[in-house]
Amino acid sequence: MLRDIEALVTCESPSTDLGAVAASAQVVARVGAAHLGAEPELLDIDGRSHLRWRFGTGARRVLVLGHHDTVWPLGSLRTHPFRVDDGVLRGPGCFDMKAGVVMAFAAIAALADPSGITLLITGDEEIGSPTSRALIEDEARGCSAALVLEASAEGGALKVERKGVSLYDIEVDGRAAHAGLEPERGVNATIEVAHQALALAALADDDAGTTVTPTVMSAGTSTNTVPARARLSVDVRTRRRAEQDRVDAAVRSLRPVVDGARIEVHGGPNRPPLERSAAAELFARAALIAHDLGHPPLHGVAVGGASDGNFTAGVGTPTLDGLGAVGGGAHADDEHVLLAALAPRTELLRALLADLLRSGATNAAAAAGTDRP
Numbered sequence: 001m002l003r004d005i006e007a008l009v010t011c012e013s014p015s016t017d018l019g020a021v022a023a024s025a026q027v028v029a030r031v032g033a034a035h036l037g038a039e040p041e042l043l044d045i046d047g048r049s050h051l052r053w054r055f056g057t058g059a060r061r062v063l064v065l066g067h068h069d070t071v072w073p074l075g076s077l078r079t080h081p082f083r084v085d086d087g088v089l090r091g092p093g094c095f096d097m098k099a100g101v102v103m104a105f106a107a108i109a110a111l112a113d114p115s116g117i118t119l120l121i122t123g124d125e126e127i128g129s130p131t132s133r134a135l136i137e138d139e140a141r142g143c144s145a146a147l148v149l150e151a152s153a154e155g156g157a158l159k160v161e162r163k164g165v166s167l168y169d170i171e172v173d174g175r176a177a178h179a180g181l182e183p184e185r186g187v188n189a190t191i192e193v194a195h196q197a198l199a200l201a202a203l204a205d206d207d208a209g210t211t212v213t214p215t216v217m218s219a220g221t222s223t224n225t226v227p228a229r230a231r232l233s234v235d236v237r238t239r240r241r242a243e244q245d246r247v248d249a250a251v252r253s254l255r256p257v258v259d260g261a262r263i264e265v266h267g268g269p270n271r272p273p274l275e276r277s278a279a280a281e282l283f284a285r286a287a288l289i290a291h292d293l294g295h296p297p298l299h300g301v302a303v304g305g306a307s308d309g310n311f312t313a314g315v316g317t318p319t320l321d322g323l324g325a326v327g328g329g330a331h332a333d334d335e336h337v338l339l340a341a342l343a344p345r346t347e348l349l350r351a352l353l354a355d356l357l358r359s360g361a362t363n364a365a366a367a368a369g370t371d372r373p
């Protein structure tokens with residue numbers, strides 16, 4: 001597994017560089033084929049490279065989901081070389097989530113029969129999955145579970161809840177005028193956008209876990225001109241779909257405060273929340289299996305960051321996330337993977353997959369009216 005993680009990490013794959021991601025897809029295909037004994041389908045969507053393995057010809061039951069792109073620009077290996085010392089593995093994208101990709105290969109390869117599994121490794125997760133979203137949702141719709149190989153949370157905890165994300169740009173139109181000669185003829189876009197920033201922030205709800213954060217703001221052209229234009233970006237995170245909808249409706253009904261100003265709202269919900277209810281049953285199974293394997297108790301935590309698990313949960317498929325590497329420092333200088341956890345977490349994934357495939361068969365038999373003891 002170490003050799004394979006090295007092969008993946010040393011092929012840099014920033015999401016924004018299509019050529020780099022395509023080269024990485026070739027390495028992922030080669031490493032995966034060696035584990036799985038089968039070549040993937042290479043799916044090119046608008047120049048972005050995704051890989052899919054489907055096992056068996058019957059019903060799809062479990063989606064195993066990962067990504068091979070990273071946030072690290074080309075050349076990061078020079079400042080953050082691949083290395084292993086003292087039980088710690090380092091290198092760009094090792095934790096998020098190239099180690100997880102290799103764990104998926106090893107876990108599936110160790111199954112007696114992987115029939116019913118779809119393994120999807122996408123190439124644009126870190127930029128919000130613009131070309132893989134439909135692919136992920138289509139695969140998830142046909143499955144009774146989605147297991148996401150994103151890195152685990154602090155201390156190896158699984159991710160049982162992820163906030164949904166909405167992104168907005170508010171454009172304000174006013175009217176320019178000389179700030180000294182005839183300011184009264186102007187409509188001040190800076191004042192208008194300031195009102196809107198405060199109105200937006202007031203949509204947050206601490207108790208519901210809803211944050212509404214005005215982020216990038218710009219306005220005006222020169223120090224002695226009443227600003228004609230302003231722009232404001234807003235980041236919204238919610239635990240529940242109903243909250244995402246509430247904030248969306250409120251943002252769309254913003255009205256100008258300054259006489260003569262106009263507002264235009266762009267954007268909207270990007271990723272739906274992965275609500276705790278979508279992960280509860282799978283987490284309980286995983287915790288039981290971890291216990292049977294003699295692992296320390298498994299924990300599940302809520303996180304603010306989104307992943308492709310938000311999409312699988314968004315189409316109603318039970319989803320468990322954070323099943324990948326244990327370590328820390330995602331997107332940061334100290335990104336690392338703890339070697340000691342690689343084998344046990346791969347074993348947990350294998351056992352969880354075996355359990356899901358087995359119970360899928362049981363459900364199918366029950367649906368067909370077959371008597372089983």
Ligand SMILES: [Zn+2]
Nearest residue numbers: 096097125150
């Ligand atoms: Zn990731």
